[in-house]
Structure formats: C-alpha cells, structure tokens
Amino acid sequence: MTENVDNKSTEQKLSVSKDETVRLLPDYSSMQDDEFFAILNNSLAESNIDKLRRVVKSKIIEVNNEKDYIMVDSGLKSEGIISTKEFFRSQDKTQIFEGNEIETYISSLDHCGKVVVSREKAIREESWNKIVEAHKSGEPVEALVFAKTRSGFVVDIDAVICFLPGSQVDSEVFFEGNSILGTRQKVMIIHLDTKLRNVVVSRKAVKDLSRKEFRNAFLDKVQEGDIVEGVVKNITPYGAFVNLGDIDGLLHVTDISWEKIGHPAEVLKIGQKLKVKILKFSRAEEKISLGIKQLQDNPWNNFGTKYQIGNKVKGKIVNITNYGIFIGLEEKIDGLVHMSELSWKNDAAKKLKEEYKLGQEVEAVILDINIDKHRISLGIKQLTDSPWVSFISSYKSGDVIVGKITNIIDFGIFVSLNEQIDGLVNVNDICYGIDGYVPSKYKIGDEIKAMYIEGNIETQRVRLGIKQFFDDKIENNKASLVQGKPVDCNVCEIRHDGLIVSVLDGAIFSFIKKSEAGDMFNNAQIGDKTKATIVSYNDLNKKVTLSIKDYESNAVYGSQSQQSSTIGDIIDNLDSGKK
Structure with a gap:
C-alpha cells in the first residue's frame, strides 16, 4: 500500500491534520480512518524509531513570545513544540532565538504523528549522564540544597533530584546543618541506582578530602614555634579547640595565660580570632598543641631572682577555694596559702569562711618557690612565732594537762590545751581492755585530765593519754586479776548483744556477751554494780574476759554445798549425843 503513496505527499511535514492527510493521499479515500492512521503512524515510527527516547540536536525555527513556546526541527517528519517554561536555567534563556540549535529529548509521536519533544528532559538526561560519569571518576559535582527532611537534605544537580543524608553533611561534630540550606555545595556521588534513578550524595566526602589535603599541606610546612592565626571553635573545661583552617589545635587551659584560670570561658569566646604559637605537633596523629601565653614574656623568670624563701609579701586575695586562698603577688603570678598554713590552731576552715574575702589585702611569708611548676607556697600563720616550740618545751612525758574536749571522732578525742594548740588522745590511749572504744561518759565541752x-x-x-593514769592501779591489783576469781564490775553501756563493764574503778573495760551476762542482762541499767568471774586475763595488753553467768552458777553451787554440809554436821552431832 505504501508504494502507491504520492512522492509529493511523503515530503509533506509530519504535523498534518486528518483532513489535510485525506486530501494529500486520495488513493486512501476508500480506507477507514482508523486503518489509515494506524498505517501512517507505523510508517512514521519505523522511519524515526532510532531517535525516540533520545537526546538529539534540534533547531529553533520559530519563537512565539505571546504564547510562550518555541517550535523546533529535530530532523524528523514533524516539528516539535516546547514551552519556554522548560528553559528554567538562567543559561538556557539566552539560547532562545531562531536558528539556534539546542538539545532536546524525543519522547514519542502522538496519534497524529506529531513529535513530542522536551527541553527539560534533555537537561535531565544531560545531567544524569554527567552524574554517571562523576560517579565513575569520583569527581565532585555542584548541587543546590533546596529542602530539608527529617533525615537529611534534598539537593538539585542540574534538574536531577538527589538525597543528601544528615550523616553525610559534615564530619565536624559542631557543624550546623541548616546553614547550608539554599546554598550551592560540592558533593560526591556515593550511591547510584541506574534502574530507579536514585542518587545519594555526600558533602562530607568532599569536605574530608579537602581537609585532608589542607592538613597534609599544613603539616608539611608548619614547625614548632610558628605563630599562626585561628578561630576559637569550641570551649571545654580543660581548654579550647582552635580552627587553623581545616585542622584543629588544642589550646590547653594551662597554656592560655600565665595567670591561673578557673575556666577557659573566662578569657575566650567561641568565634574569637586570635594568634597562637605551635608548641608541638604529631604528624602521624595529626594533633597540634597550641599556646597563647608563650607569645608573652614569662613573668616567672624574674620572680625567682626578686624573691626568696622566707620573704614577707603583700597582695590581694584573688580566689578562695575549699583548700586555701590565692594571693596575687605580681602581674599574672599568684601564690597559694594552704588551709594548713592559715593558723597554728586547728580552726583554718572557720577562718577561711569568716576572716577572708575576695579583694582583701593580706600579708604572708614565702614558704617555697617552684619556678618549673609555677607554684608559690605561702603561709600566714608564720607571721607569728610558732606556739608549738614554747608549749612542747614546757612539758615532759607524764605531766598532767587539763583541757576541754573540742571534738570526738573515730580515731580519738581532741582536747584544747590553749588558744592555739589542741592535743589528741588517740583511741588506743583512752582505755584498756577494748580496742577502739570511747566511753560514752566523754562529751564535747567537758573538762578532762590527760597525761x-x-x-x-x-x-x-601533741599526743595525750588517759589510760596511762591507771597503770599503777593495774600493777598493784594484778594478784586479783586471776582466772576463776570474782571481780567487781560497773555497767557502763548496754548493747543488743551484751554489756560493756569496767573493773578496778574504770581501769580496764570488758565486753560481756549476752550469753555470758546471765539473768542480769534483762534487768541491767547503766551504773549498776555486779560481780563476774574472770575467765582469762592478758597482762600484756590488759585485756580481761568476764562471765556473770559463771559467777551466778558458782554462787548457787556454793550455797547448796554449804547447806548440805550443815545438815550433815547436825546429824553427826545428834549421833554423838545419843552415844
């Protein structure tokens, strides 16, 4: 049938109407319309099938600004029409003029044989091919970040929509992701699905590569002692991280100032520009230590020659801690008066709270100077003579001292001996018999005698003792401290598991277990007097073991024995009388 088609009609343009087609092809007038158009479309498709769904060069043959479209010739049997809205890129709008060739995408032929073309699809195809090549080569491409999702960002790479996961935005912990919204960023293609045309990109990969290149170049040229500029990136209690480009350095708190700093935030703030000195760096670990105070003269260099141990100095209190006070001596140099150096008396904690205030001028004595560690130890109590010298030289072992109990703790009793000196009765020097026992009779504020x-x-x-007062008494009564003998006891304390008693008028204390306390345990009261049998006695450590239960049993048995002997004697006497 196609052989009978007039040559002139085959040269007509593809965009023909139904009436025009019938007029140009009269030999087909006897055919049904549907049959005719099927034959025509098959013919057109067969002749142009190699250009379908492909990007081809098309020539602009008409520009209609009123209706916002252009007509292009793609070398097919029909022209195509494209809306000017598809020229959405700024560089595309300059290409809209007659005679110019542009790339278009041939989508299909409609039922009339008219070519369906698209500039937007051509752009996407072109961009997709670039993305495929970039994925193969590993080269970065530019993308517009135009939307944010819960898990990342949506980016546009020349009309191809791609996904940028949040984890691939940046490797910096403190990077603010929203700052890239609406900006163009360099990204790398890290995942490509050609079938579904899904693309995943990474900004982090580009930044890491850039940082690596910068770090390598920076570490190649940098040397210890170099002075560089940076920006404070983050502040922590132990120092500040300073960004030097694409590499960070640590500015430790001890290298910020020659003065003592409690927290780096006292003198630095995030975003602050500053000059720093490179103290040391590790090429392998990519770690850099920085310093600011090293840019200034070290005030400690002259301090050692200006001041000596024993010198008196004055200064204002610049800091008060729970372990002492810091006094400003010279510019950027402080000295510490430790709590133990505030007072000769054991009242430093009280003085620290009540007597010293920030900004107060005080005088102190230099006790030690350590230039290497930048430490100066000061003392305030050294401004007066030590009371310990005169006190200790006034007493000899065995002398009796009277004082007031100021504190009772686990390891002993503190006794105030004068306004500046306290003595300690160690728990092992309080009484004989029970290790670590402090009799309940001792109360804070009580006046006691100590040796x-x-x-x-x-x-x-100063070491004091109480139990030593009883040494002679124990020695004189040693004969009565024999196993099996009864002894007088005073109840001093009642516990759930037994009684604490004293013997020899408080010379020795002993714990009697509940099982050995007998019937007395249930009715005992503090201060009660009773008797107990000595189970054992160790003269070396003055420990005695007692049993009230044994004493009560022996007392009953003795009574029964005496009663039995008396009846026998009566019977014997009766028998003698009869005789």
Missing part, C-alpha cells in the same frame, strides 16, 4: 606523752614541733602534734 602528756610526747610532742612533735615539725608535725605540730
């Missing part, structure tokens, strides 16, 4: 045992001027300690 001076020894003193130490260097450690500023």
